[in-house]
Amino acid sequence: MSTAITHTAILTGRSLRGIWRMPVFLVMNLVQPIMWLLLFGQLFKSVVDIPGFGAGGNYLEFLTPGVVMMMALFASAWAGTTYIQDMDRGVMDRFLTSPTNRGALMVSSLLYQGMTTVVQTLMVIGIAWLTGARFHGGVSGLLLLLLAAVLLTAVFGALSNAVALLLRQQQALIGISQLLTLPLMFLSSAIMNTKLSPQWVQNVAAYNPFEWSVIVGRQALSAAPDWASIWWHLGLLAALALVMTWVATRAFRAYQRST
Template sequence: MSALLAGTWWMTHRRLSALARKPAVLVLTLVQPMIWLFLFGQLFRKVVELPGFGTGSYLDYLVPGVVVMNAVSLNSFAGMATIDEIERGTLNRFLVSPVRRSAIMNAGVVEQAVSTAFQSLVIIALGWAAGARYPGGAAGVAVLVAMSVLVGIVLAALSNTLALLVRDRNTIIGLNIMLLLPLTFLSSAFMAKDLMPGWMRDVAAGNPVSWALDAGRAALAADPDWGSAAAHAAPLLALTAVTVGLAVFSLRSYQKSQ
C-alpha cells in the first residue's frame, strides 16, 4: 500500500506540475461553458413558466447542468493525452519502472479531478454573479462539485481505456462527438424530466449525467433532500470505481501487448 501511495503521489505531482505550466488550457476551455451559461440562460429563461417545471429561475436550474456538461466535455478527450504519452514513449518507460500500474491511472484520476473541480467552482461563481442562487449553501455546492468530478472521472477513464485499446485519435474524437450531445441532452441538464417525452425520461433515468445532476440539485435545494442525493450518487460512485478499474486493466493489457 505504501508503494502504491508513493507512486500515486509522484505520478500525480508530475501531472499537476505539467498542468501548472499550462494554466491557459484551463482558462480557455472555460469559454464554451460560459457561452452555454449566458446564451442558454437568456434564450430559455421563460421556460420556467411552463406548468410543472418546478423552479422559478431557469438560471438556478441551468448552472448545475452547465457544470456537469462541462465535466463531460472536459474529460471525454482525456485519452488524447494517453496517446501522446504512447507516441512519445513516456508510457512505456513508466511501465518498465518500479511504479505500480494503479499509480499511473490514479495520477490521471487526480489530475482530472482537480481540473474538473476548479472549472466547476468557476462556473458556479459566474452563475452566482449572473444572478443564480444556491439555497443549499456550501454543502450543496460541494455535492455538485463532487458529482461533476465523479462523472468526469467516468468519462476520463473510458477515454483512457479506449486510447489504450485502439490507440487511434480519430476513433476517440469520433466516438466522443457521437456521445457528447446524447449524454447531455438525454439528461435533465437543460429540461426538467417531468416535461420530457416518456422515452426520454426512461433514458435519462439510466444516464450517469442525470444521476450527477439529480444528486447535485437535491443537495442545492432550500430544503436539501439528502436521501435523494445519496440514492443518485451511489450508482455514480459505483460506476466510477468500475471504469477506473477497467482503465487499469486496459493498461495491463497494453503492457502485455508490447
C-alpha cells in the same frame, strides 16, 4: 500500498506541473461552459413559465448544475488524449517497463482531472452568482455538487483512458467521445426538465450516469434537498467510478500485449 500512494503523488504532480506551465488550457476549457451559462440562461429563461417545469422561477439556477456537469463530462471524455501523447512519445512504454504502479498511473490521471474539475466548477458557480443565480444549499450543497462532478469525471475519465489504451488513436478517441457525450447530455435534465420530455427520454435518463450527477447537483443546491435521491445517485456514481477505474487499469495489459 505506500508505493502506490507515492507513485500516485509523483504522477499527479507531473500532470499538475503541466497545467501550471500552461494555465491557458484551464481557462480555455471554461469558454464553452460560460457560453452555455450566459446564452442558454438568457435564451431559455422563459421556459420556467411552462406549467410543470418546476424550476422555482429562475432558469439560471436550474441550468447551472447542468452546465457544471456538462463541463465535467466533456473535459473528462478527452482525458485519454494525454495517454495517447505519452504513447506517441514513448513515455507510456517506459512507464510500463519500469516498476511504476499501474493503478497509480490510472488514479493519478483521474485525480488530476478531478482537481481541474473542482477549480473550473468553482469558477462557473461564481459566474452564475454574479449573473443573478442564488443557491440555497449553502456550503454543504456546494461540496455535494463538487463531489458529484468529480465522480462523473472519474467515470468518463477512466472510460476515455481505457479507449485510448485499447485503440491508441486520437481520431478514434475523439469520435467515440462525440458519440457518447452529446446524446448523454440531451437525454438528461441538464437543459430541460425531463418531466416535459417524451416518456422514453425519461426512461433512458433514469439509467444515464450524467443525469445522476445533474440530479445530485441540482438537489444539493436547492432549498429543500431530497436527501434520499442525493445519496442514492451519489452511490451509483461512486460504484460506477470504481468499476470503470478497474476496467481502465486492466486495459494496460491489453496495451502491453498489442505493443
